[in-house]
Amino acid sequence: MxxxxxxxxxxxxxxxxxxxxxxxxxxxxxxxxxxxxxxxxxxxxxxxxxxxxxxxxxxxxxxxxxxxxxxxxxxxxxxxxxxxxxxxxxxxxxxxxxxxxxxxxxxxxxxxxxxxxxxQAATSATLSFGPLELDTALRQASVRSPDGASQPIELGPREWTVMEYLMLQAPKPANKDKLLQALTGWDKEITPNAVEVYISRLRGKLEPHGLALRSIRGFGYRLELLNPPTAAGPAAPAPAE
Incomplete structure (x- = not known):
């Protein structure tokens, strides 16, 4: 933000x-x-x-x-x-x-x-999307398994910023330019490609839990649910639109 x-x-x-x-x-x-x-x-x-x-x-x-x-x-x-x-x-x-x-x-x-x-029309300090939860007060991310168990997800500071912005926008897509602005101020330099780096890192952490970050060509990214991961491996990544 x-x-x-x-x-x-x-x-x-x-x-x-x-x-x-x-x-x-x-x-x-x-x-x-x-x-x-x-x-x-x-x-x-x-x-x-x-x-x-x-x-x-x-x-x-x-x-x-x-x-x-x-x-x-x-x-x-x-x-x-x-x-x-x-x-x-x-x-x-x-x-x-x-x-x-x-x-x-x-x-x-x-x-x-x-x-x-x-x-952002959110009513709780905890943001939820599918099995994913973000506690914005404690700055902790976790996913819940079907049996109700909670598993923490480690997010770096900028990964957290991107994830929080995506969660606040979901299920609507998040604009890439606004994501970039959320990551930096005047006294820091960051390239548009940096957003893609953090999106890629988040995909690796979210896809095994049935969550995808779909690329919306020419606009940005949208947080979506995939089919639940199976014993055969993590869920397949979502294709770009």
Missing amino acids: RLLLVEDDVMVASGIKLGLTGAGYAVDWVGSAERALEVTRSEAFDLAVIDIGLPGMDGLELTQSLRKEGHAMPVLILTARDALQDRVQGLDMGGDDYMVKPFELPELLARLRALLRRS
């Missing part, structure tokens, strides 16, 4: 970005509302974390401007103001949630997960 952090305090922004990247998010940081409007007009983000006390245009005005321009991504507002009127105003101007500084990182991460689930 790719997040936009709008915070003018360099030390605060560095701390938040470190915590979010450590949790597996791709995070891009800007220090002003004006710059945030520029980047959102040319690039896509899954969620924005916006501080109210910005120089020039403040965070509330930025949130309102984003909504007027048609951006539907969730917005989490950060502020030192804890008056009821401030919280109400922030939500009325387009914010989806509101956190008062100082805050603890675990709560911030939990609120972000909740907003992302809501934006």
Whole structure:
């Protein structure tokens, strides 16, 4: 998932970005509302974390401007103001949630997960597709056998990002360009072929459990169920469309 952090305090922004990247998010940081409007007009983000006390245009005005321009991504507002009127105003101007500084990182991460689930119409911290389950809070992946036993699947950080995005989109296909954006921010370089590398790795881990990642030519990938694997070996890979 790719997040936009709008915070003018360099030390605060560095701390938040470190915590979010450590949790597996791709995070891009800007220090002003004006710059945030520029980047959102040319690039896509899954969620924005916006501080109210910005120089020039403040965070509330930025949130309102984003909504007027048609951006539907969730917005989490950060502020030192804890008056009821401030919280109400922030939500009325387009914010989806509101956190008062100082805050603890675990709560911030939990609120972000909740907003992302809501934006993707998911209702639980555990994402499920067939026998596959992703616990987004514990960042654990597992598959369930027909007898109900759970077997963990080891996923690297970027494999997890791709898998989570595919699960949130399923059964719809996931756009390859958006997958690429979910993997990286401005300060990292990654090629489009890298997505194919992670898809290939995930196929090797999922196909023995009756799951396929079908290539949708010219668009991206879709998570699908295969026939259950048999004693003769793992299920056959799904052909590209």
